[in-house]
Amino acid sequence: MAVTISDLAKYLGLSVSTVSKALNGYSDVADKTREVVLTASRELNYQPRSAARTLRLQRTEKLGILHPLKGYESEAFISYFRGVAKAAERCGYSLISYAVGSDPQRSLERICRAREVDAMIVISLGLGGAHQLHMALDVLSAENVPHIVVGQPVYAQQSLLTKHHMGQPATGQPATDQPAMGQPATDQPATGQSSTGKAVAYVAPDNTAAARALTNHLLAAGHERFGYLSRHDDTYNDIERQRAIEMTLQHAGKQLEPAYISDAPYAPYSGHAAMQRLLELPKPPTAVIAFNDHIAIDAIHAAQAQQVRVPDDIAIVGMDNIPSARIITPALTTVDIPMRAMGEYAASWLLAQLALPLLARSEVLQKTFSTELVTRISSVTS
């Protein structure tokens, strides 16, 4: 067994409590004693057991990161992960990775009740739709585990359903019931909620500005027929992006026809089949916006497999700016989303909240990060 505080005390001829106080910076200990204790502590390589500290302090100094076991789109995931890891490391927190597979509810409940972590980062990527997300959030909320969602905004489920119904058929005047849209990227008032009605903290990309930038870029190139490769799995991001495309097109006197929306679920190469469906239309689109880069890359391959040239015959753009977007030929036009920074920001905020006394904690963070259009070859007709 390694050296404990009582070993140290015995070795020094002091009591355990004196040693503890010396180590923890209490003022009621003689300078000389403290010095002796610190020296001996280093000599004997003393390090308090994590479990003992946790039990006593009711604080694990560990941060959880919740993500799907299925890792289909790893390039995006790893960026968030690295950011979170960096923030955790800086704060002296360990990072426990929870890859939830089947029956996420039960495993999450176990984790929370076992009090394995002080707080939880929820990587929404690939978590599987609003239902799954809200289920996880409800568990975290019920078990009093502070948390934040990384990668998408979170709305109350009622308003979600409304938006979904309105967004899907692309009818009506969608401009009125969505006041947050079109605002600059910044902290927003607390509109995000879990299904229990409590506001949920999140960091998300500015989907509206991002999708608008892509659409305008394609409009400027003179495109007429637009397709959208959607990701209904990723509910809130998908809704916001599709909505922004629709609004921008409407503003230019154009439409995103329902037939030109093809779903690419969170699964390997799903973008390939989705793109094929668009290409089989009587009049295929001349410009395709993919929900993200992974899908866009599949779409480029699908087009090339059908001898459809990109960008000459069809423009394809994505979102995220993952490393592969630079690698594919033609290089992919996309929107850069600062995923790593988002992960780091979210974790930093969460850890800062933990350091505050319960009452002093600020309102939940709901921040959108601004994005940047990255124009590459896949959308540039020469």
Place this chain on the structure above:
Amino acid sequence: MAVTISDLAKYLGLSVSTVSKALNGYSDVADKTREVVLTASRELNYQPRSAARTLRLQRTEKLGILHPLKGYESEAFISYFRGVAKAAERCGYSLISYAVGSDPQRSLERICRAREVDAMIVISLGLGGAHQLHMALDVLSAENVPHIVVGQPVYAQQSLLTKHHMGQPATGQPATDQPAMGQPATDQPATGQSSTGKAVAYVAPDNTAAARALTNHLLAAGHERFGYLSRHDDTYNDIERQRAIEMTLQHAGKQLEPAYISDAPYAPYSGHAAMQRLLELPKPPTAVIAFNDHIAIDAIHAAQAQQVRVPDDIAIVGMDNIPSARIITPALTTVDIPMRAMGEYAASWLLAQLALPLLARSEVLQKTFSTELVTRISSVTS
């Protein structure tokens, strides 16, 4: 505060110890009592605190995964990680991710002494050379933390130096002092050692067979001048791969000239500059083998930037078979290394060892995984 075992006992009118025994499957408890306890436990959502169990059992049921904070080659890392995560999940272990940055020695010592994990997976990728690796292994060994290296073989440092000196200038008869080379991929006798002389467990790709397959593939295409983009950072893998290339070329009456070896350290886009150096040679190579796919992809870009056509003017091949290898144009010829399976295998073995009593533990695992040549366009002259 959540429900504890004493709450449960009070609620049932039983003693804490009876409840504990009922929950932990002891035989000396009435069937009826057990049933009642189990029911109430579910009703009240009882879950033992992780920290309390750890303190009592001296066992965390957590697995550590050590990896570099700098994530330059994430595609390979994430494959290992996913495999490890899967094995951990299956065994009911949590996975603590340790991204070591500056001063890895101290942070690793802290982790070990705090007894945060029962065992540690060491992802060697990007960890920074044999010195760093052996330092980490020595700490783990000294602190009695069971561990395994994933991604490269580990030799004793003395033999390392010997091999390094011999491997570097590519002189002498290298065939004699390397008996393990050329054997089929399987468990090997304990030759891997830490600097203290103890054998170190590892799972590694069959570098020799992999590099030989690539070299033979290029020889068959009639190539004469070979270049190697090395990764001296990743010592053991690099030595084995370079050595196998040299031997295979010698066998065909050819040489890997020292001038045709260019180093691409673990840093962003380092393969680009390394490739440029090869292209600036008076007689550039006609075939380039890169240490891994990330480097190979950089190399392709470097060639294309100089109007050198791949594969017509120069063949470029990599190793690992990361997703990007399929995406780049021309698609990259490479060798598939089953990284995910390796991570899963390593973690499974380590966790199985933990389940065994100390004395029953088997010899350290030293396993090489067989690889498979994946021929794509980047090496096929039409």
Place this chain on the structure above:
DNA sequence: TTGTACGCGTTATCAG
């Protein structure tokens, strides 16, 4: 300024 005593939540041993 130092030491004593207790509790954090759990499990194992031993006595009843």
Place this chain on the structure above:
DNA sequence: CTGATAACGCGTACAA
């Protein structure tokens, strides 16, 4: 079959 008790290692109010 059940329950009292000790112990895991640490931090802290309180007493000396």
